[in-house]
Amino acid sequence: MTRMAIPMIELDRVAKHYGDQAAVADVSFDIEKGEFIALMGPSGCGKTTTLRMIAGLDQPTSGEIRLWGRRLNEDAPWERDAPLVWQSYALFPFLSVRKNVEFGLKQRGLPAAERRRKADEWMERLGIAGFAERGVDQLSGGQRQRVALARALALEPEMLLLDEPLSALDPHLRVRMQSELVRLHRELGITFICVTHSHSEAFAMADRVVIMNEGRVQQVGAPRDIYRRAANRFVAEFVGGNNLFAGTASSAGTRLRVDGPFGTALAPRPAEFTFQDGDAVTLVVAADRIELAPAPMGADNEVEGRVVTLDFVGSSVTVFLETAGGAELRIQQSLSQIENTPLSPGQTITARWSQDVGFFLSS
Numbered sequence: 001m002t003r004m005a006i007p008m009i010e011l012d013r014v015a016k017h018y019g020d021q022a023a024v025a026d027v028s029f030d031i032e033k034g035e036f037i038a039l040m041g042p043s044g045c046g047k048t049t050t051l052r053m054i055a056g057l058d059q060p061t062s063g064e065i066r067l068w069g070r071r072l073n074e075d076a077p078w079e080r081d082a083p084l085v086w087q088s089y090a091l092f093p094f095l096s097v098r099k100n101v102e103f104g105l106k107q108r109g110l111p112a113a114e115r116r117r118k119a120d121e122w123m124e125r126l127g128i129a130g131f132a133e134r135g136v137d138q139l140s141g142g143q144r145q146r147v148a149l150a151r152a153l154a155l156e157p158e159m160l161l162l163d164e165p166l167s168a169l170d171p172h173l174r175v176r177m178q179s180e181l182v183r184l185h186r187e188l189g190i191t192f193i194c195v196t197h198s199h200s201e202a203f204a205m206a207d208r209v210v211i212m213n214e215g216r217v218q219q220v221g222a223p224r225d226i227y228r229r230a231a232n233r234f235v236a237e238f239v240g241g242n243n244l245f246a247g248t249a250s251s252a253g254t255r256l257r258v259d260g261p262f263g264t265a266l267a268p269r270p271a272e273f274t275f276q277d278g279d280a281v282t283l284v285v286a287a288d289r290i291e292l293a294p295a296p297m298g299a300d301n302e303v304e305g306r307v308v309t310l311d312f313v314g315s316s317v318t319v320f321l322e323t324a325g326g327a328e329l330r331i332q333q334s335l336s337q338i339e340n341t342p343l344s345p346g347q348t349i350t351a352r353w354s355q356d357v358g359f360f361l362s363s
């Protein structure tokens with residue numbers, strides 16, 4: 001029974017120092033079998049070092065990495081008998097697609113006939129069977145990415161480690177490969193751990209996202225939960241799409257009132273921490289939870305502002321407003337929502353949102 005409770009991988013207060021610099025300062029999180037985990041954070045936050053330690057390519061300076069409860073720290077990658085495979089985008093340019101896919105199988109000493117059978121199966125599965133005899137230098141970026149995946153998956157790992165797997169692809173192809181990775185993950189039931197600095201990528205693919213900054217975990221959670229409830233200021237800003245309203249708190253029954261350069265807003269009183277009247281607070285309101293109206297109706301949580309700019313991305317539009325007090329608001333709308341009420345820079349408009357949607361940061 002207890003065995004059931006042990007996660008596949010545990011990182012327990014893991015740190016990695018180079019001289020007096022901490023590439024990873026203190027990282028703890030678990031990975032369950034079959035999960036798709038994304039490690040995300042800005043450049044230099046320690047994502048790749050964390051992945052390399054899981055793979056056994058680097059040893060932690062302190063802390064412990066466990067596979068099914070067994071300490072892995074000192075095991076070299078080839079001793080781990082942990083079925084981890086590092087998906088590398090670097091292919092052998094002078095070898096054919098088939099030879100690239102067979103490479104790891106050959107290293108493992110599989111007989112030629114079996115290598116061929118497995119390579120055929122994976123090339124078929126990834127839609128590259130038609131190029132089997134072609135040199136990989138004659139393939140497009142997306143085709144190469146599929147070869148790299150076939151080469152890793154042919155080894156039938158229980159866990160696949162991916163370091164920025166889609167970074168070499170153009171944006172259009174990247175979105176397509178994202179859904180292919182998700183589909184493969186679902187079909188194969190393999191644990192995927194993927195490092196990325198792109199939140200759209202992490203949030204589109206992963207079951208859970210580990211957000212890191214400066215060598216530390218900032219939040220671990222399902223994409224939706226992280227979007228809707230950032231654990232701290234760093235996450236709220238890093239994931240984007242949030243308004244952070246700084247102001248002064250005052251009690252208003254079950255609500256807390258905030259007054260600041262943006263105006264006045266009410267939001268549920270936080271359960272986990274308390275504020276005194278007059279405390280400086282930051283209220284977070286998601287950009288897609290704010291509506292636009294032509295004029296104020298005299299209700300709470302209404303802010304008038306001047307349209308500064310409109311940012312169109314696909315079928316979504318972010319409207320930037322500036323209030324009389326100098327605060328900036330971002331409001332995310334679908335294209336169809338704003339088609340009926342044309343907006344142009346300079347125009348004054350009212351933003352409003354429910355008292356239930358905002359939450360306060362504790363730090």
Ligand SMILES: Nc1ncnc2c1ncn2[C@@H]1O[C@H](COP(=O)(O)OP(=O)(O)OP(=O)(O)O)[C@@H](O)[C@H]1O
Pocket residue numbers: 018021022023024041042043044045046047048049050197
């Ligand atoms: N071998 C090393 N020797 C010294 N410092 C290192 C070494 N490897 C990484 N670092 C440092 O540790 C920090 C974390 O590096 P890491 O590559 O893990 O970051 P990252 O989050 O993957 O960044 P990026 O997105 O830019 O790849 C960086 O400041 C980096 O310069």
